Structures are given as C-alpha cells and as structure tokens.
Amino acid sequence: MSSYDFYEYESIAEKRDRAAIKRRSYQKKHPNAVPITINGNKIAKSFWGKAWCNHLKYYADHDNRVSRGRSYIKNGFVFDLAIKEGLVTGTVSGSGNNLYQVIITIDPIADQRLEEQINGHVESLEDLTYGKFPKALEDVFLTSENGLFPKMNEIQFSCSCPDSAYMCKHISAILYAVGAKLDSEPLLLFELRGVDTSALVKRSVEEKMSSLLENASSAKSDRIIEDDSVIDLFDLE
Template identity: 30%
Template sequence: MSGRGWFEPSRPVRVEGGIRVRSRRGSIGERWWSRRFVDVLERVCDPGRLSRGRSYARSGQVLELEVGPGLVTARVQGSRRAPYRVEIGVEAYGEEEWRGLAGALAAQALYRAKLLAGEMPPEIEGVFEERGLPLFPGEGDLEMDCSCPDRGFPCKHLSAVLYVLAEAFDDDPFLVLAWRGMGRDTLLAALREEGGAAGGVSRPGPLDVADVPFAERMADFYQPGVSPARLRDRADGTDAPPDLLLRLLDPPPIKARHIPLLDLLRPAYRALAERETADGDD
C-alpha cells in the first residue's frame, strides 16, 4: 500500500463552534508560564507539524479540551468525518508531594499572596525544582497519543491541542497546577491553612483604647482615643484586594470559551483597581 493511503489529505473538514486560539499570527502564549510551555514544545517537536498544528488551532479544529490530573483529553476534527481522539499525559504529583509543595509555597508570603490573588509568580518554578518536581514537562516527559494514522511526533492534531492548551494556561494559570495533580480550590485552601498555621497571615489586633468612665471624659470626650497616625497605619496595612467580592461570592456556573466567568472577571477587577490608582497619582 502506498504511503499516501496512510495519511489524510491536508484540507480538514471545517467546523463551527471549535476552540480558536486568539493569536492570529506569530507565537501563541502571552504570559510567562504559557510561553515556558510553548518553548518546551518548540524545542522538542517537529517544526513542520507544529506549524500545521498552529493552523488547526487558529481555525478552530479543536472541538473540546479537558484538563485533569495528569491527563489532557481532546477531540480534533481532521479531514475524515469522525474527529480524532487526543490524549496528552504528564506525571501528576501525589498527595504527599503536593503537601510539601503547598507548605513551601505558603512559607513565602509573596508567593502565597499572588496565588491567592489568582496570579502565578515566576519564582514558583524554582520552588518546584528545589523539591525535585518540575513544574513544566521537559523533553520526553509528555506521553502523547492521537487516533489518527500519522505516526509523526507530534501529529498536527496533537500540535493543535498543545497550542490550545498553552492559551488555556494563559487564561487560567491554575490549569498548569491542576494538570500536575492539584486543583485550584484544593491548593488555595491548603495555602490558607498552611499560611495560617505558620502565622503568615497577619491581621491587626484590637485597638488598645483605655476604658475611662464618661464622667471623667467630659472635657475631651470628642477627642480620638487613638492617635491619627496609628489609625492611618492600620488602614494602610488592611487594603482589600480588588477582587475581594469575587472571592466571597459563589461563582456563577457560566463559561465563555470554556473559561469560567470568574476567571475572566478577576483580571478585569484588578485592571480597574490599577487604573484608579494611576488616576489618583495624577
């Protein structure tokens, strides 16, 4: 049988409602963590198939994407009628390993604060490396499989899913950690618990105001019992994060482009707060 019979034609079946990456040209991935992932792919994978995979990702050939502990599953529409099944596996760390990681992250107040605010500090990669647990997969760490007949590594369907995954990491950095075995809610709960146990979450205590009988305060009753300087210091140390309301309320069960609405609102709230601060400085 000729080699042509084993491979699909280059023109895929067009689909509606697929997952399209936002990047229309150039590189895919905007944040440092998604770029680290893409850099790994482009270093170890066939450039030609990655290029065709980018075209698939931009035209919406990836129909669905699911990220779970140690496994990404997807369906990709190629040139045949039935979509191909794609699986991308990576080592998911166990409970004991994550307990150590959560403790190490919680011990650093800055890392903990950024993660609780929905951000991924660049230093987090070093925390993983110090414990011998890489955050991002290296060469040979990914187990990839596609139901298509192309035996290239990776095929264009796998490449498309890898790029869609990278942009999903852009939108939600916690997907990187969920792929390694720890979901967002579980990790944040562990950080709060570990931080509280370590005394890392500091809250101001009650004001020390003397309780003096009213009869003895007739002359200075309307004077503050605490100096304005102390009140100002307390106010400066207890600024509420701009997305505090989003943390307190139950998230609505709504998604846009397969992304929870809460993950889209959180950076918007932070951007509004930064703009307000900038306007105040002017």
C-alpha cells in the same frame, strides 16, 4: 494525479472559513464542546501561556509536526478541549471530514519537589487564594527542570490518527491549545499537575509559622540566659 500536478492553493482565510463551517457543524452535535480559536498571530500572550508553548519543543520528534500543529490551532481546527487533573483531551479536525481524538496524560508533581521550589516565597502564594498566578513565582513555577511543566518521562500522548510520530500535528495542536487556555486560566496548570492550591498555601503558611515560632522560642531562651547572667554579675536576688 501526475507528478507535475499540484494541489490547489488554499489561503489562510480560506482555511479558517473551512474550519469555521466544520466547527459549527460539530458544535451542533456536541453543544458542550469547548473550541479554541486564536485571535491574531500569537497563540499565547501571557507569560505562562508563552512559557508553556516554548516548552513544547522538548517533546517533539519531528519539527514539521510542531509547525503544522501551530497552523492547526491558529486556523481553528481544535474543536474541543478539556483539561483536568492529569488529563487533557481534545478533538482536532483533519483533512476532509476526519476528526481525531487526542489524549494526553500527565503524572502528578511530587509535593516535596514543589514545596522545595516555593520555599521562602509564602507571601507570594497569597495570590493563589484569590485565583491569581503569583507573578513573583513565575520563574520558580515555570522552569523546565523543576517547575510545573511536565518532564519528558511525565507526559504521554495518543492520537487516533494514523501518523506514527510520537507527537503528531494533532497532539501538537492540542498542546498549543493548552497554552492558549492558560492565558485566561493560569491556575489550570496547577490542576493539571494534581496540585491542590488551597492545601499548598495552607501547608506553606503552617511551615512558615512553625519556623517563626521556633526562632522566637530560641530568641526567648537566649534572652533568659542573658538575664540570668546579669543577676549573677550584680549579685542580685
């Protein structure tokens, strides 16, 4: 191909059709695969899904990889996604018949760090026991510095593609796929960071009750002192 030749333009619809054909073929061989497809122009629609996607800019070393990753997820090139404690794995379709394996490891969040963030919000944690993400704690959980999002030194990437970028377009696509998944399953964010939500709620409630009992005991002690003073004042036996 000469320097004046150009690749034939492929429309978005054509890209998606090509991805759908490859995805169906992949699923026949891997029936347990969980592909991620996007309806509409937005990858994530919920507060937590959007916040996750917005946070990805902190990991990128090349902006064009991020934009191409968005294109990959929107066009249906994420053929499989799995999320569990401390680990995200995925399969992304590349050019031709190439498939690339992405592995993302995330360090567990320190219990003390999380408990400091939720201190004073025990009532809102009740939603966690019903499998809901407490809206009142959105800002607490999703801050870039001390929330549930992994910091730069808490997340590691690897991809089987030849790209030397720290966060290639395939890794970017999988990270965006996580954001899309959080739309329907926001509590996966806790699982990903190694947080046992039941234990977190139980521990927070116990600490709250302990604090209330201490305050009640202190108030009772003050009341006893007041009663004794009254007896002395009126010389009562």
